[in-house]
Amino acid sequence: MQYRQLGKTDLTVSEVGFGVWTVATNWWGKIDSDERVKLLQEAVTLGVNMFDTADTYSEGFGEEILAKAIGSSRHDVVYATKFGYDIYNAVPREGHRERPQDFSPDFIRYACEQSLRRLDTDYIDLYQLHNPRVTAIERDEVFNTLEELVLEGKVRYYGAALGPDIGWFEEGDAMMRGRDGVTLQIIYSIIEQQPARDFFPIAKETQTGLLSRVPHASEILTEKFRNTPPVFEEGDHRAHRNQAWLDEAVRKLDELRFLQECHPIEMDQLAITFALAEPAICTVLPNITSRETLKKYTASSEVERPCEDCLARLREIFDEVFTKELQPLDRAGKSRP
Secondary structure, X not given: OOEEEOOOOOOEEEXXXXXXXXXXXXXXXXXXXXXXXXXXXXXXXXXXXXXXOOOOOOOOXXXXXXXXXXXXXXXXXXXXXXXXXXXXXXXXXXXXXXXXXXXXXHHHHHHHHXXXXXXOOOOEEEEEEEOOOHHHHOOHHHHHHHHHHHHOOOEEEEEXXXXXXXXXXXXXXXXXXXXXXXXXXXXXXXXXXXXXXXXXXXXXXXOOEEEEEOOOOOOOOOOOOOOOOOOOOOOOOOOOOOHHXXXXXXXXXXXXXXXXXXXXXXXXXXXXXXXXXXXXXXXEEOOOOOHHHXXXXXXXXXXXXXXXXXXXXXXXXXXXXXXXXXXXXXXXXXXXX
């Protein structure tokens, strides 16, 4: 495992981290309860020291299982968790519908204390605003509170995690340029390159460490769906996908065959090394759901990175082919240019 400095912090993090959402929820398939803990523990033995979770993952279970698995090794790893969603009110969550957010000072303090308790620790290495809108980032009281938590020793550093449908360039730019957050968590993959690419020069300018999640783009950048159509169980994050989505995913994979001809390793690993080829990215958070994927993904830190010619071609394919076809939706449900 290779390691990188996390932005302008004094933290050194593994190039491949562990997104605890896969063992704390059923969004990416069900995992046996004992296996969940074993995956986290084996990750440590394989050199992983960055663990990213959130209070909202199964109403705190994502923090509790991390504490259970890590135990006495806590000071050897980096705990990154998130806040901002009110998981404490009595309104039940429907499916993956977004919960109410609360970034008031009192709520931030309460959420922090609850996370500290569940994580069984007296400090959080990285405390992240969870899917904030720009209005939250513009509120001085939010960051005054975070600075107080830093001074009190309860939080070492803070940043923001941008959502897939909430938080795009405006939020990322405001966080990096307007606030002293040291990290920004983003989505970045071969077929989802924006707005991440626009963040890279700003991250370099502000010394912001970027965390890149879901590099396999809902598992498109693997071989698992090529020959056998997937069947997603109820509760799986991908259960709404249809045959048209699968056909499009396979076609996009075909567009990338040249990459394996130039770099003859598995697409799973190429997807991770693509993200790691960007110096601003400090750690990649793939969806780890088994020991097989854990070993394969952590080994990606040691394989060769795509060459400059391949990277340039991947950017061109995204700009000239994928972007025109995807036509992503903005918050109003209209095509976003």
